[in-house]
Amino acid sequence: MAKVRRVAVLAGSSIGWREKLMRGIAGYSHEHGNWHVYTAPEGTEASLFFSETYQWDGLIVRVIDQSEARRVSKQGIPAVTVGSVRVTGTPIPRVKVDDDALTAVAAKHLIAGGLREFAYCSFFRTTEEDRGAAFKEALRHAGFDCACYADSTKLPRNAQWPARQRDLIRWVRQLPRPVGILTWNPDIACQLVEACNVAQVQVPREVAIITADDDPMKCELSNPTITAIEIPAVRLGYEAASLLDRMMSGKAAPESPLLIQPAGIVTIRQSSNTSLLPDRDVYLAAQFIREHAAEPVKMDDVARKLAVSRRWLERHFKRVMGHPPHEELQRCRLERAKKLLLETDLDAARVGSVSGFGSASYFNTFFRRLTGMTPLQFREGHRATPRGKSAEIA
Numbered sequence: 001m002a003k004v005r006r007v008a009v010l011a012g013s014s015i016g017w018r019e020k021l022m023r024g025i026a027g028y029s030h031e032h033g034n035w036h037v038y039t040a041p042e043g044t045e046a047s048l049f050f051s052e053t054y055q056w057d058g059l060i061v062r063v064i065d066q067s068e069a070r071r072v073s074k075q076g077i078p079a080v081t082v083g084s085v086r087v088t089g090t091p092i093p094r095v096k097v098d099d100d101a102l103t104a105v106a107a108k109h110l111i112a113g114g115l116r117e118f119a120y121c122s123f124f125r126t127t128e129e130d131r132g133a134a135f136k137e138a139l140r141h142a143g144f145d146c147a148c149y150a151d152s153t154k155l156p157r158n159a160q161w162p163a164r165q166r167d168l169i170r171w172v173r174q175l176p177r178p179v180g181i182l183t184w185n186p187d188i189a190c191q192l193v194e195a196c197n198v199a200q201v202q203v204p205r206e207v208a209i210i211t212a213d214d215d216p217m218k219c220e221l222s223n224p225t226i227t228a229i230e231i232p233a234v235r236l237g238y239e240a241a242s243l244l245d246r247m248m249s250g251k252a253a254p255e256s257p258l259l260i261q262p263a264g265i266v267t268i269r270q271s272s273n274t275s276l277l278p279d280r281d282v283y284l285a286a287q288f289i290r291e292h293a294a295e296p297v298k299m300d301d302v303a304r305k306l307a308v309s310r311r312w313l314e315r316h317f318k319r320v321m322g323h324p325p326h327e328e329l330q331r332c333r334l335e336r337a338k339k340l341l342l343e344t345d346l347d348a349a350r351v352g353s354v355s356g357f358g359s360a361s362y363f364n365t366f367f368r369r370l371t372g373m374t375p376l377q378f379r380e381g382h383r384a385t386p387r388g389k390s391a392e393i394a
Contacts, residue, residue, distance in 0.1 A: 003034070004034050004035065004036050005035050005036070005057040005058065005248060006035070006036050006056050006057050007025075007029075007036070007038070007058045007060065007244065008037075008038050008039070008056045008058075008059050009021075009025060009037060009038070009039045009059075009060045010059070010060070010061045010062060011039065011062055015217070016186070016213070016215030016217055017185070017213055017233050018039075020234045020237065021236060021240075022037075024233065024234040024235060024236060024239075024241065025037060025060060025237040025238070025241045026237075027234070028237070028241035028245070032242070032245060033241070033245055055077075056075070057078075057248055058077060058079065058245075058248045059072060059075065059077065059078070059079040059244075060079070060081075060237075060240050060241065060244055061079060061082070062081060062082055062083050062085075063081040063085070063090065063092060064083075064085045064087070064124075066087060066089075068087075069089075069092060072092060073090070073091065078244055078253075079092050079244075080092065080093055080095060080243050080244045081094050081095075082094070082095050082236055082237070082240050083096055084097065084099055084130040085129045085130075086127075086128060086129060086130060091253070093243060093247075093253040093257075093258070094257040095236055095239050095240040095243060095257065095258045095260065096130065096236070096258070096260065097231050097232060097236065097259070097260050097261075097262055098259040098260065098262065099131045099133075099134040100134045100137070100138070101261055101262055101264070102134070102212060102231070102262045103135035103137075103138045103212075104134075104138045105229050105262065105264050105266060106135060106138075106182045106210050106212070106229055107135065107138040107139050107142060109210055109227070109229075109272065110180030110182070110208060110210060110272065111142060111144075111322075112286070112321050112322070113208060113283065113286075114279055114282075114283060114320060115179065115180035115208060116144065117144075117175070117177065117178065117179040118135075118139050118146045118147070118180050118182075119148070119149065119175055119179055119180075119181045120135050120146055120147070120149065120181065120182050120183075121148075121168075121181055121182070121183045121184065121188055121189075121192055122150050122183065122184035122188065123149075123150055123157045123164075123188065124150055124157060124184065125148075125150045126150070129184075131182075131212060132148050132184075135182050136148070147175060149168070149171050152171065153167050153171070155167050161191075165191065165194065165195055165198070168191060168192060168195035169195045169199045171195075172192070172195055173201065175207070177201070177206040177207065178206050178208065179206070179207055179208070180208045180272070181208070181209050181210070182210055182211070182212065183209065183211045183212070184211075184212060185211060185212060185213050186213055186214075186215045186218040186226060186228065187218065188211070189211035189219070189226045189271070190222050190226070192207075193209065193223070193224070193226065203224055203271055204224065204272055204273050208271065208272045208273075209227065209271040210226075210227045210228065210229065210266070210271070210272050211227070211229070212229050212231055213228060213229070213231045213233070214228035214230045214231075214265075214267045215228070216267075220269070222271070224269070224270035224273075225269035225270045225271060226269055227267065227268050227269045227271050227272040228267050228269070229264075229265070229266050229267075230262065230263060230265040230266075230267070230339075231262060232260050232261070232262055232263060232382060235260050235382060236260050239258060261382070263338050263382050265335055265338050265339050265342075266335060273287065279316065279320045281308060281313075281316070282316050282320040282321065284306060285302050285306055285313060286321065286325075286328055288302055288305055288306075289302060289325060289328050290332050293329055293332035293333050293336060293356050294336060294354060294355055294356045295356065296356070297329065299314065299325055299329075302325060313325060329356075330366065333355045333357060334366070334370055334371075336354075336355040336356070337351050337357070337363070337375065338378065340354065340355060341378055341379040341382075342382055348363070348364065348375040348376055349363070351375060352364070352367075352375070
């Protein structure tokens with residue numbers, strides 16, 4: 001019988017992201033490994049995982065600075081770091097979401113909402129992580145500039161909450177408005193919403209917010225609720241475990257980060273509802289389309305709801321959004337279908353039906369044309385492991 005490998009996971013403090021990551025690790029362990037996976041209570045990792053007398057076979061970590069990188073490297077065992085933070089000079093291989101693809105989704109969402117001023121909020125400088133630089137580049141290609149909070153603040157990354165809030169309030173007040181802001185994660189999005197509330201800057205009328213990583217526990221408790229792009233954290237965990245397994249078997253570590261493609265799913269909530277901006281009727285039409293995409297809605301229905309002519313709707317919708325309203329309807333249906341493919345076991349025909357597509361053949365053809373793969377290929381490529389599996393996690 002193969003030796004049980006003892007793997008420790010230090011996945012950061014974000015509960016929702018960590019839980020998804022652990023599910024991916026667990027899925028790989030049950031499919032391919034013979035592992036005992038251990039994750040310590042928060043705050044006890046250093047004493048448990050970096051003890052000289054307690055030996056692990058491998059580590060899956062989220063390294064964010066040089067001191068952590070040195071502690072991990074000192075163990076002399078295979079280790080993989082997960083996430084978009086870059087630690088210069090560390091030999092630890094990294095598994096991360098493709099931030100170019102992720103931030104392109106954020107930029108497209110905010111631009112489609114009519115915004116023309118943009119910013120990025122993270123406590124890491126853009127020289128320390130990949131997401132901010134990728135967002136700036138996506139906006140540059142679209143012809144826009146982007147202000148970055150961490151590049152302008154004088155506070156250290158670990159600044160205390162009161163000092164950080166005062167600094168965020170100062171930053172928000174000096175931004176041009178209306179402005180669309182992408183945040184590093186839901187924790188920062190919640191802090192930014194609170195800073196806007198204190199600064200008496202209205203969200204989303206003056207500041208529209210979207211975050212990377214959809215953690216409903218945080219995004220839906222915020223007031224207003226926060227729009228979020230889904231990060232494939234389950235897949236990240238699965239691929240990190242796969243890479244670690246190869247390394248524990250003596251294979252060489254890759255030199256470049258392993259990139260995991262996001263599914264492009266955006267859960268739209270109140271924080272990016274720009275229907276109060278100029279061209280209000282167009283944004284209300286887009287909101288109506290999003291809310292009724294799964295129904296057999298027609299453009300005449302949308303025009304009637306807004307008390308405008310269909311011709312007016314189509315002309316002004318394309319002027320403001322850059323594409324016709326029918327295309328927006330199909331895009332919303334596609335996002336719903338992607339979410340159902342990843343989160344349920346419905347067959348492809350049923351997914352197409354409940355997403356608002358008229359027939360299974362049309363759904364398959366449309367899905368393949370837009371994504372380059374069939375619905376089942378999309379499910380297999382983005383779902384890390386069969387649903388319902390779990391690992392032995394202490």
